[in-house]
Amino acid sequence: MALPDQITFASSPALSRNVVDALRAMIASGAVGEGEHLKESELADALGVSRGPIREAFQQLENEGFIELRRHRGAFVTTLRRRDIEEVYSLRIALEQLAMERAATRITPAILARMNEVLDAMQHVSPDAPASEAVALDLDFHDLVYEAADHDRLMRSWRYIRSQVSFFLQVRNRSHPDFVSVGYAEHRQIRDVLVAGDPGRRPTRSSTTSGDALPAPRRSRERPGLIAASGRRDPA
Amino acid sequence: MALPDQITFASSPALSRNVVDALRAMIASGAVGEGEHLKESELADALGVSRGPIREAFQQLENEGFIELRRHRGAFVTTLRRRDIEEVYSLRIALEQLAMERAATRITPAILARMNEVLDAMQHVSPDAPASEAVALDLDFHDLVYEAADHDRLMRSWRYIRSQVSFFLQVRNRSHPDFVSVGYAEHRQIRDVLVAGDPGRRPTRSSTTSGDALPAPRRSRERPGLIAASGRRDPA
DNA sequence: CAAACAAAGATTGTTAACAATTATTCCTTG
DNA sequence: CAAGGAATAATTGTTAACAATCTTTGTTTG
Known part of the structure; x- marks a missing residue:
């Protein structure tokens, strides 16, 4: 698994929280491969805590969809397939439609100001x-x-x-470097819709989560790529 | 808290799972009141397990929104306000719209058959x-x-x-006994929409989750009722 | 030699004890 | 007598050991 021998954490907040962050980073960075079996004792030693917080972190990560827990078997890193991109993509759209509807009538000046700050940062981020x-x-x-x-x-x-x-956005951006430049215009449009106060009862896809969203899955190309196509997710 | 001295569980499956079910039932039935502090040791003794599974169950219940966890403070039963009904209601609609869209093109004969079984049971359920x-x-x-x-x-x-x-449906049904009779017609309509294969790109509210859904919140009446209006949810 | 079975090893599930933090009680003090 | 604070009690956070389950290895047998 290639783990560091010992990791020292920043400060006080809940031990399991640090473990969650560490494990999420390890999974996102590819330090632990897809489908890999995460062993409690091994991680406990490497992270310098006991198995209790590890188990708590496992529950959290399972909730986030990064690992899969099987009773008496342990934790396995989720194998992401194209299907998973579709799922995250479609669920995100459903959630964001509701969010936009509500935000349009509830957004506060304070939040709008912070939004403008982020937009500003987007505009000035270096292309490389x-x-x-x-x-x-x-x-x-x-x-x-x-x-x-x-x-x-x-x-x-x-x-x-x-x-x-x-995770998916980072993957996408490796192959679509236009991301940075596209980002600003798309998001400013979202802000304008919110400021106008009416995203329409049914905000269109393009007005909410298009350019910045995940790449629309193409059915034609079934080769794994970074997202593996093999490995069943529910072998029951 | 009025807990039974000892509860014996059915059989093998994960200890924490049984604890989750037991606690959820206790909260739904009102055996533990809103805002109440659930103590690990007390519950462990009452349910005949140690604190480990209790803590796991707490995480699960926190994810389901039934309790709130505060570090070094413990678990507190969530205080439900009218706002919470609105949230569950609106989120459910968003999710179910996506579900209907997909189900319309993916439903299998096997699932349809089970759906008909449920509809049949609905039609024949006793009014009392x-x-x-x-x-x-x-x-x-x-x-x-x-x-x-x-x-x-x-x-x-x-x-x-x-x-x-x-939980909310049970509360609603106490004041709206028409629930049983309304249920069948509403759900048969949903089935028909799915069989037709096209719920529309935007299924209307009435075609998915109206009659059986939560009562639409009325802004006029702000008195607590069973759902408490008092008790801040985030006293931070 | 392949398949089935048994024993050993490894890993998770659970428990009980210890440490750190928070809540409570009781005393002091103005 | 009220307010503040220190000591005490209660509760959660964490750990390490024990029990149950699963996996693997090696052996036997057809």
Whole structure:
């Protein structure tokens, strides 16, 4: 698995939280491969905690869709297939439509100001900055849309797929360097719709999550790529 | 808290799973009041397990929105306000629209058959049967819609609010005994839409989740009722 | 030599004890 | 007598050991 021998954490907040962050980073960076079996004791030693917090982190990551838990078998890194991109994509659209509807009538000047800050940062980001920077701004912007929607359960649902969206966006950006330049215009349009106060009862796809969203899956090309096409997800 | 001294579980499946079910029942039945502090040791003794599974169950219940976890403070039963009904209601509509779109083109004969079975049971349920029976059939039906949608993340999002929908439906049925009779016609209509194969790109509210859904919140009446209006949810 | 079975090893599920933090009680003090 | 604070109690966070289950390995047998 190629783990560092010992990792020291920043400061106090919940031990399992640090473990979650560490594991998520390991999965996103590819330090642990798809389908790999994450062993509690091994991780506990490597991260310098006991198995308790590891198990808590596993539950959290399972909720975020990064690993799969099987009783008496343990945790396995989720194998992402094209189907998973479709799922995240379509679910995100459904959630964001609701978010836009609500945000349009509830957005506050404070949130709008923060939105403009993010837009400004998007406009000035260097074209050869790392992809992660543009992705972070993208997610920051949409976080604000959900925050403006003022809907606890919707926010939680967004957080559920947020990390996955982040992961997929990073992958996309490796092959579509136009991401950075496209980002600003798309998001400014979203802001304008919100400021106008009426995204329409049914906001169109393009007005909410097109350019910045995941690439629309193409059925024609079935080769794995970075997203594996093999490996069944539910071998039961 | 009025807990039984000792509860014996059915059989083998994960200990924390049984704890989750037991706690959810206790909350739904009102055996533990809103805002109440659930103590790990106390529950562990009452349920005959140690604190480990209790903590796991807490995480699960927190994900389902039934309790709130605060570090070094513990678990508190969520205080439900009118706002929470609105949230579950609106989020459910968003999810179910996506589910209907997908189910319309993916539903299998096997699922359709099970749907008809549920409809049949709905038609023949006794008018003075306990409300929980009608609610169970209602949820069974919608489970099938989501199953037909064939979308893992959508299914998970549905499960996230499913228990809350169940809870709210039971509350509603106490004041609206017409629920049972209304149920059949509404759901048969949903089935027909799916069989027709096209719920429209934008299924109307009435074709998916009207009669069986939660009561549309009325802004006029702000008195608590069973759903408390007091008790802040985020006292941070 | 392949398949089935048994034993050993590894891993997860659960428990009980210890440490850190928070809540409560009771005393002091103005 | 009210307000503030220190000591005590209660509760959660974490750990390490034990039990149950699964996987693997090696052997036997047809």
